[in-house]
Amino acid sequence: MPKDAPTPTAPLDLFAIDALLDAEEIAIRDAVRRFCDDHVRPHIADWYEKGAVPARDLAKQLAGIGLLGMHLEGYGCAGTDATSYGLACLELEAADSGIRSLVSVQGSLAMYAVYRFGSEEQKQEWLPKMAAGEAIGCFGLTEADFGSDPGGIRTRAVRYGADWVLNGTKTWITNGSIADVAVVWARTDDGIRGFVVPTDTRGFSAAEIRRKLSLRASVTSELVLDNVRLPAAAMLPAARGLAAPLTCLSEARFGIVFGSLGAARDCLETTIEYARTRRVFDKSLAAYQLTQAKLADMTLELGKGMLLALHLGRLKDAGKIRPEQVSLGKLNNTRVAIAIARECRTILAANGITMDYPVLRHANNLESVLTYEGTSEVHQLIIGQALTGESAFR
Amino acid sequence: MKIVVCAKYVPDATGDRKFNADNTVDRVGVDGVLSELDEYAVEEALQIRDATDGEVVVVTVGPEVARAAVLKSLQMGADSGVHVLDEAIHGSDSAATSLILARAVERQRPDLVLCGMASTDGGMSVVPAMLAERLGLPQVTFASEVVVEDTTVRIRRDGDAATEVIEATTPLILSVTDQCNEPRYPSFKGIMAAKKKPVETLTLGDLGIAADQVGLDAAWTRVDGFTERLPKSAGTVVTDDNGSGADQLVSFLVSQKFV
Ligand SMILES: Cc1cc2nc3c(=O)[nH]c(=O)nc-3n(C[C@H](O)[C@H](O)[C@H](O)COP(=O)(O)OP(=O)(O)OC[C@H]3O[C@@H](n4cnc5c(N)ncnc54)[C@H](O)[C@@H]3O)c2cc1C
Numbered sequence: 001m002p003k004d005a006p007t008p009t010a011p012l013d014l015f016a017i018d019a020l021l022d023a024e025e026i027a028i029r030d031a032v033r034r035f036c037d038d039h040v041r042p043h044i045a046d047w048y049e050k051g052a053v054p055a056r057d058l059a060k061q062l063a064g065i066g067l068l069g070m071h072l073e074g075y076g077c078a079g080t081d082a083t084s085y086g087l088a089c090l091e092l093e094a095a096d097s098g099i100r101s102l103v104s105v106q107g108s109l110a111m112y113a114v115y116r117f118g119s120e121e122q123k124q125e126w127l128p129k130m131a132a133g134e135a136i137g138c139f140g141l142t143e144a145d146f147g148s149d150p151g152g153i154r155t156r157a158v159r160y161g162a163d164w165v166l167n168g169t170k171t172w173i174t175n176g177s178i179a180d181v182a183v184v185w186a187r188t189d190d191g192i193r194g195f196v197v198p199t200d201t202r203g204f205s206a207a208e209i210r211r212k213l214s215l216r217a218s219v220t221s222e223l224v225l226d227n228v229r230l231p232a233a234a235m236l237p238a239a240r241g242l243a244a245p246l247t248c249l250s251e252a253r254f255g256i257v258f259g260s261l262g263a264a265r266d267c268l269e270t271t272i273e274y275a276r277t278r279r280v281f282d283k284s285l286a287a288y289q290l291t292q293a294k295l296a297d298m299t300l301e302l303g304k305g306m307l308l309a310l311h312l313g314r315l316k317d318a319g320k321i322r323p324e325q326v327s328l329g330k331l332n333n334t335r336v337a338i339a340i341a342r343e344c345r346t347i348l349a350a351n352g353i354t355m356d357y358p359v360l361r362h363a364n365n366l367e368s369v370l371t372y373e374g375t376s377e378v379h380q381l382i383i384g385q386a387l388t389g390e391s392a393f394r
Numbered sequence: 395m396k397i398v399v400c401a402k403y404v405p406d407a408t409g410d411r412k413f414n415a416d417n418t419v420d421r422v423g424v425d426g427v428l429s430e431l432d433e434y435a436v437e438e439a440l441q442i443r444d445a446t447d448g449e450v451v452v453v454t455v456g457p458e459v460a461r462a463a464v465l466k467s468l469q470m471g472a473d474s475g476v477h478v479l480d481e482a483i484h485g486s487d488s489a490a491t492s493l494i495l496a497r498a499v500e501r502q503r504p505d506l507v508l509c510g511m512a513s514t515d516g517g518m519s520v521v522p523a524m525l526a527e528r529l530g531l532p533q534v535t536f537a538s539e540v541v542v543e544d545t546t547v548r549i550r551r552d553g554d555a556a557t558e559v560i561e562a563t564t565p566l567i568l569s570v571t572d573q574c575n576e577p578r579y580p581s582f583k584g585i586m587a588a589k590k591k592p593v594e595t596l597t598l599g600d601l602g603i604a605a606d607q608v609g610l611d612a613a614w615t616r617v618d619g620f621t622e623r624l625p626k627s628a629g630t631v632v633t634d635d636n637g638s639g640a641d642q643l644v645s646f647l648v649s650q651k652f653v
Contacts, residue, residue: 007410023462027469027585034579066582078582 008276011268015303020310021087028084031065032091040095045355047217048096051210055102055178055219056136063133067092067103069111075127077111083313086258090309094262097365098218100255105174106130108252110137113183113194116247117239122196126181138179140170140223141245147172148378149393150185151242155225157186157195157235164235166195166203166228172372176221177206183236184225185245194236194244203228214368250323253373254316257329258309260337260369263362264302270357271295271344285347294343301336308332324386331379338366395448395542395564397439398504400495400525401432401467403460404515416610417617418485419515421457428463431510433470433577438570439508440471440578442542449473451502455483455494461593468588469580475593476502482598485610488516492524494608497601500529505564506547511536511571522569533567534560538574 018026039061047053062068066078071085080088085107093100111130114122114137129135146152155168166186176182182197182204197204203226208219236244272295275286285291312329315321341363345352352359370376385391405411405424412420428436439450452467454460455478464475478498486494499507507529512519519535526533539550549560549568580588598605606612632642647653 023465024585024589027466027580027588028582031579031582031585064581065579070582078586080582080586084582 008272011272011299011302012265012306014299015306017303017306017310021083025084025087028080029087029091032067032088033094035061035065035067036091036095036099040092040099044096044099044217044358045361048098048361049216049355051212051216053098053102053217053219055175056133058099059102059106059133059136061133062103063131067107068133069107069115069127069131071107072111072115072127072131075115075123076131077127081313082254082316083310086255086309086313089255089259090262090265092262093259094266096217097259097263097362097369098215100259100262101174101215101218104252104255104259105139106137108255109139109248110175110179110181110183112251113139113236113239113245113248114196117194117236117244118196119233119237121233122236126196130181135180136175136178138173138175138182138221138223139245139248140173140176140182140184141249142170142172144169144171148375150245151192153185153187153192155184155186157188157193159189160229162232164195164230164232166197166225166230168225170223170225172209173206173221173223174372175219176223177208178219179206182206182223184223191241192245194239195230195234196236197225197228197230197234201228201230214364216364246323249373250326253326253330254312254321256369256373257312257326257333260334260366261302261305261309263366263369264298264305264337264340267341267344267359267362268295268298268302270359271347274348274351274357291347294347298340298343302340305333305336324382327374327379327382330374331376331383334366334370335376338363338370341366395442395446395505396502397443397448397450397506397508398499398502399432399435399439399450399452399467399472400499400507400509400521401436401452401454401463402429402510402513402515403427403454403456403463404429404513407514413620416485417620418610422459426459426462428466429510429514431512431514431572432463433510434570434572434574435508435510436467436470436472437575437577438540439506441575442506442540443473446542448505451476451504453495453498453502454478455486455491455498457484464593465588466580468591468593469585470578471580471584472591474591477593477595478597478601479595480598480605482605482609485613486608487613487615488518488520488524489614490608490612492521492528494598494601494603495521495525496528497603498596499525501601505545505566506542507531507565507567509567509569511569519569522567526567529567531565531567532562533569534562535569537568537570540568540570540574 069077070080073079089100114126130137141150143153157164157166179199184195184197205224206221208221275291278285344359381392403426406427409425412424414420443450450472451474452464452472453476454463461477464477476498478494509522534549536551537549538552541548545564547562551558632639
């Protein structure tokens with residue numbers, strides 16, 4: 001390169017994204033980025049290849065900087081704003097979607113359910129341990145025949161004197177077989193209710209789902225509840241009906257609005273670096289117009305997604321965000337992220353299919369991210385309903 | 395125990411470095427950070443504080459942007475900060491910096507003053523000693539381990555030939571190496587707490603220092619010029635054709651006057 005060629009600008013710097021963040025948000029982002037550089041990136045390809053991640057140790061380390069339940073107040077949680085939580089998700093997912101999933105499920109699904117709908121005793125018992133990474137939580141809503149349509153779940157909770165008895169099977173449950181506590185959603189005579197189930201309760205078992213080609217650095221499990229008997233105090237008192245688990249999902253989706261862009265950013269930065277050093281037909285791959293057109297288009301989508309994410313973050317911090325607005329972000333950003341990951345793979349060509357580079361790992365992960373927390377189609381229906389007033393779910 | 399840490403704001407070593415027209419390092423127009431080597435001093439201070447139930451005050455001398463070094467230390471857990479900010483400070487050498495630091499530090503009446511082993515930009519390693527001289531305090535440099543028991547401090551220094559253990563009593567000035575601990579990440583709670591912690595901004599006037607005692611004109615040395623390091627060249631690849639590799643390497647080393 002000629003000596004005074006300008007230093008290349010990183011994609012998100014071209015959008016001057018930092019100008020939209022305050023010093024505290026930048027400090028939180030930098031702390032997570034450094035954490036991932038030190039504790040995740042050196043091992044992630046191995047974990048992914050083996051399909052095994054030391055989740056319990058990692059949870060303690062994540063807790064060390066305050067990542068678990070970071071946006072909740074009290075009970076040992078850091079109490080940051082929602083935008084900071086989003087930025088943290090972005091950095092985690094830039095390392096791997098599986099690590100972000102661990103944090104999302106712990107903080108936004110399991111802890112949030114207890115925080116929002118639990119009794120004071122339930123909060124005191126579980127939240128401090130979960131914030132410290134000493135107890136891992138999972139969130140059991142999906143069943144084999146009820147994914148997009150959780151209103152149909154079959155798991156039942158029946159009164160037995162003052163106690164409850166739960167029977168049913170949950171599947172695709174992140175953190176399931178490493179969890180100390182499961183938030184389980186079940187049908188009762190009084191509609192859908194949530195239960196806090198310590199995983200050492202008799203009749204509870206969890207088996208890991210193997211042979212995944214996506215999110216391999218994340219534990220996914222099937223939960224079996226076989227006459228699990230719980231005291232009356234195990235029910236989440238304030239969670240009534242399907243709206244309660246959907247509120248939790250909206251929290252986690254918000255993290256994905258940012259998180260998915262982390263995976264895309266990592267792909268794009270890797271690819272720009274690769275294109276600048278790879279020589280084809282006697283010149284740098286980065287010097288071809290076709291490459292630059294791809295890079296420019298991907299940067300546009302990444303930057304627009306980031307502006308949308310930050311806008312939604314500010315709305316959430318102002319207490320004004322609506323669920324269908326979270327759907328806008330989830331639909332757009334997971335979609336652009338997977339498109340970027342796949343396009344980046346074309347620039348890396350053969351090298352792109354290996355684990356020496358993160359792009360296909362990210363692309364494969366994003367297949368799950370596109371599906372969980374509401375599939376793209378479900379978000380289209382949510383947005384469609386907001387636009388037309390017509391529900392097209394059934 | 396009251397501990398003061400002297401922490402410097404330096405250009406980020408991973409970014410571009412620039413110089414001003416007066417041949418001083420540009421600290422304002424480039425990305426800067428708390429000097430990595432000072433993070434060890436902050437960490438050591440925090441550990442001693444937590445073991446002795448004390449207080450950690452961070453002192454930085456530098457332009458407006460240098461406040462970031464104080465903030466980072468507060469995010470890591472320091473209790474309060476002092477930022478000496480005055481236009482006349484621009485271009486100060488180590489001697490002048492140590493004068494400013496001495497006045498700012500002595501107001502705190504510390505039991506212990508901690509410094510990093512060098513700044514990552516200037517790399518002089520002399521400020522702790524100059525500070526000790528100005529304050530009339532004993533100093534031990536390049537501490538690899540610090541153990542505090544009441545007013546007694548045991549310091550391990552790892553030399554090339556031997557390791558020595560030195561005992562001293564407070565008040566005392568120490569510089570610590572990158573071997574003495576593993577600096578913590580600021581936790582989110584630390585980051586959020588930092589903005590509520592007090593930072594005092596002082597001018598030279600507040601410290602009783604005249605503008606002409608410091609700055610570029612008062613410096614004992616002057617930088618006449620600088621040359622940027624040449625960009626890395628491609629390097630030479632030695633191919634080992636039927637055992638000739640060693641000979642080729644030797645002649646390369648000889649040609650470059652390495653041997
Ligand atoms: C790795 C991973 C981790 C997960 N973790 C958890 C967890 O921790 N907890 C949990 O409860 N769940 C979890 N899930 C489950 C996830 O939420 C579901 O997979 C998701 O809701 C989709 O359900 P499904 O797979 O049954 O697909 P289905 O609901 O069977 O959908 C099949 C297809 O039909 C489309 N579709 C569905 N309904 C409609 C409609 N009305 N109109 C048009 N198209 C429609 C869908 O978009 C999809 O394309 C996880 C999933 C994965 C892959």
